[in-house]
Amino acid sequence: MSAAAYADIVDLLAVVPEGDEAAVEAIRAREATLTKPRGSLGKLEELVEFLGRWQGTSEPTLENPMVAIFAGNHGVTEQGVSAFPREVTAQMVANFTNGGAAISQICALHELNLRVFELALQLPTGDITRAPAMDDKMCAATIAYGMEAIAGKPDLLCLGEMGIGNTTVAAAVFAALFGGKGADWVGRGTGIDDMGLSRKVAAVDNALTFHAGHLEDPLEVLARVGGREIAAMLGALVAARHQHIPVIIDGFVATAAAAVAYAVNPAAIDHCLFAHVSAESAHARALKAMDKKALLDLGLRLGEGSGAAMGAVLVKTALHLHNNMATFTEAAVSDKAQ
Numbered sequence: 001m002s003a004a005a006y007a008d009i010v011d012l013l014a015v016v017p018e019g020d021e022a023a024v025e026a027i028r029a030r031e032a033t034l035t036k037p038r039g040s041l042g043k044l045e046e047l048v049e050f051l052g053r054w055q056g057t058s059e060p061t062l063e064n065p066m067v068a069i070f071a072g073n074h075g076v077t078e079q080g081v082s083a084f085p086r087e088v089t090a091q092m093v094a095n096f097t098n099g100g101a102a103i104s105q106i107c108a109l110h111e112l113n114l115r116v117f118e119l120a121l122q123l124p125t126g127d128i129t130r131a132p133a134m135d136d137k138m139c140a141a142t143i144a145y146g147m148e149a150i151a152g153k154p155d156l157l158c159l160g161e162m163g164i165g166n167t168t169v170a171a172a173v174f175a176a177l178f179g180g181k182g183a184d185w186v187g188r189g190t191g192i193d194d195m196g197l198s199r200k201v202a203a204v205d206n207a208l209t210f211h212a213g214h215l216e217d218p219l220e221v222l223a224r225v226g227g228r229e230i231a232a233m234l235g236a237l238v239a240a241r242h243q244h245i246p247v248i249i250d251g252f253v254a255t256a257a258a259a260v261a262y263a264v265n266p267a268a269i270d271h272c273l274f275a276h277v278s279a280e281s282a283h284a285r286a287l288k289a290m291d292k293k294a295l296l297d298l299g300l301r302l303g304e305g306s307g308a309a310m311g312a313v314l315v316k317t318a319l320h321l322h323n324n325m326a327t328f329t330e331a332a333v334s335d336k337a338q
């Protein structure tokens with residue numbers, strides 16, 4: 001990575017705006033006046049606080065929630081690590097736009113703006129078992145692309161991805177950042193069989209061996225064993241923080257982008273809500289490594305932002321209740337006995 005681009009990205013991760021605790025206090029004060037026992041909406045109350053804290057206002061909005069899907073292709077698919085062929089990435093991108101994918105329908109039903117960003121699908125990244133995924137310049141450019149992609153000021157950003165083979169590179173990123181070997185981080189992804197699973201474990205182990213000595217720096221990890229969609233999600237996540245946009249992270253692969261940010265500065269992902277724990281087995285391990293708890297456990301293992309969008313559905317519900325329920329006074333309901 002050019003020294004300047006590298007320093008810029010590290011700076012943006014290292015020095016991040018704090019959450020607005022005064023906004024949270026004001027939200028809690030209103031919450032206490034609503035016609036329900038205090039705290040009885042549990043995590044739904046926390047979701048409103050999350051929105052206010054990171055939008056920096058006691059009156060958060062959800063007028064422009066965006067689901068951003070970044071799509072990339074991976075050289076490591078040559079190792080036979082996915083149950084599906086590489087061309088599915090581009091085919092699913094078309095399906096997202098045409099309305100046929102799960103994420104398309106979640107977004108249509110719940111009025112979330114779906115944006116799909118293709119990242120040079122005809123040019124897969126390097127096969128991480130024997131080359132860097134990206135050179136530093138490509139990695140920096142892709143992070144910058146992710147930063148730009150969220151222009152248009154969403155008030156909530158859900159991050160998702162599409163990329164056949166990307167559960168393998170995500171596993172390699174986790175192993176490089178948090179330690180352990182392929183077997184600790186690899187799962188079945190799209191549903192690969194036992195032989196394929198062994199090839200996946202070997203691919204991650206071979207990548208760790210090939211890149212040994214160059215995996216100290218989190219951004220170097222991203223460039224060497226990550227992928228374009230992970231780099232772009234990292235850029236989007238960082239830009240969102242500086243623009244006061246709360247972020248919802250999807251499953252295993254999107255969490256790898258958050259993990260790179262976390263490895264540079266744990267506070268850099270405080271504005272990120274982890275929507276769900278994926279059925280991809282090592283996702284729980286990744287969340288634990290960052291001491292994060294997921295909101296939902298729906299047994300999803302899809303990617304494409306589906307879990308993040310389901311999180312956004314709950315956030316929408318939570319804010320609607322907060323804004324539209326009656327207070328004890330308005331409804332003439334007797335408050336708790338003094």
Ligand SMILES: Cc1cc2ncn([C@H]3O[C@H](COP(=O)(O)O)[C@@H](O)[C@H]3O)c2cc1C
Nearest residue numbers: 082161162163164165166167189190303304
């Ligand atoms: C039809 C289809 C739709 C998808 N939507 C998301 N993914 C998910 O599966 C891929 C990762 O799994 P692996 O590492 O095993 O290739 C990613 O594209 C991810 O978004 C899909 C996969 C398929 C096949």
Ligand SMILES: O=C(O)c1cccnc1
Nearest residue numbers: 251252253278301302303
């Ligand atoms: O949790 C995920 O992000 C995931 C799981 C399986 C396949 N693709 C993505």
